[in-house]
Amino acid sequence: MNRRDFIAASVATGLAVNGHSDSVQASPKSGHIGAKNNRIKQSVCQWCYEELGIEQLAKFCAKIGIKSIELVQPEDWPVLKKYGLICAMSESGSLTEGLSHKKNHEKFLAQIRQSIDDTSEAGFPNVICFSGNRYGMDDDEGMKNCEIAIKQVIGYAEKKNVNLVMELLNSKVNHKDYMCDRSEWGVELAKRIGSPNFGLLYDIYHMQVQEGDVIATIKKHHEHFFHYHTAGVPGRNEIGDTQELYYPAIVRAILKTGFKGYLAQEFIPKSKDKLRSLEEAVRICDV
Numbered sequence: 001m002n003r004r005d006f007i008a009a010s011v012a013t014g015l016a017v018n019g020h021s022d023s024v025q026a027s028p029k030s031g032h033i034g035a036k037n038n039r040i041k042q043s044v045c046q047w048c049y050e051e052l053g054i055e056q057l058a059k060f061c062a063k064i065g066i067k068s069i070e071l072v073q074p075e076d077w078p079v080l081k082k083y084g085l086i087c088a089m090s091e092s093g094s095l096t097e098g099l100s101h102k103k104n105h106e107k108f109l110a111q112i113r114q115s116i117d118d119t120s121e122a123g124f125p126n127v128i129c130f131s132g133n134r135y136g137m138d139d140d141e142g143m144k145n146c147e148i149a150i151k152q153v154i155g156y157a158e159k160k161n162v163n164l165v166m167e168l169l170n171s172k173v174n175h176k177d178y179m180c181d182r183s184e185w186g187v188e189l190a191k192r193i194g195s196p197n198f199g200l201l202y203d204i205y206h207m208q209v210q211e212g213d214v215i216a217t218i219k220k221h222h223e224h225f226f227h228y229h230t231a232g233v234p235g236r237n238e239i240g241d242t243q244e245l246y247y248p249a250i251v252r253a254i255l256k257t258g259f260k261g262y263l264a265q266e267f268i269p270k271s272k273d274k275l276r277s278l279e280e281a282v283r284i285c286d287v
Contacts, residue, residue: 034064035286043068043088043264058083088262090119098132099149100142120160131180154195167201170210190224199226215253222257231267
């Protein structure tokens with residue numbers, strides 16, 4: 001099951017959305033749309049707006065200062081380039097069937113290599129990968145298996161100037177049994193790999209649900225965090241004042257680490273005006 005299908009199913013069963021207000025803060029009276037400071041490069045995950053079509057989304061993103069639409073299939077990358085955008089995170093693998101099990105290595109390593117080739121040719125920076133679920137496996141064994149798998153492709157990623165990035169996901173609410181569900185686990189894996197081209201996708205929503213202490217964790221482990229995702233807690237909806245995370249402070253903490261990568265909006269818009277919600281999220285993070 002890929003990311004798009006898994007999360008769509010979660011939403012349908014009520015796992016990813018709960019009772020947030022439909023209200024969205026209006027645009028400033030100045031009429032300014034989107035980012036103006038651009039101290040952090042912002043991206044957005046396509047699957048959150050898939051019903052709009054890639055052309056409409058890309059045109060709007062370019063207008064409001066978003067630099068990337070990610071988790072986009074290579075056949076749609078020309079549309080991104082048409083609007084001056086990139087795909088900051090390329091897809092590969094499966095959320096549930098991952099590198100923690102040796103039986104999956106041949107299949108997913110082939111996918112990762114192909115994604116590295118496509119991403120390198122396009123001049124984009126990152127390819128995503130996943131630990132997958134435990135299925136009863138001990139976490140130490142799973143880490144060893146992930147290490148074995150990643151060391152088979154990381155040299156190739158280095159050669160192609162592409163980063164391989166494993167996502168941290170919560171196993172408490174959204175991704176039951178997922179192995180890479182704690183920052184410390186992911187950081188230890190990154191240390192074992194020991195490559196400047198392997199790091200973690202620190203999903204702020206997921207790690208707030210799983211372990212909290214977001215800003216302190218970013219300060220402590222930022223060198224291993226290559227990419228960030230956003231969403232509101234609880235519910236995975238808009239990131240404004242209807243939820244508990246204060247994103248301006250989080251983004252400032254990220255910037256203080258010297259981060260030069262991308263922060264992607266990955267919330268599920270609850271408002272009927274989804275693009276307005278995206279515009280507001282861009283302003284919130286444009287510190």
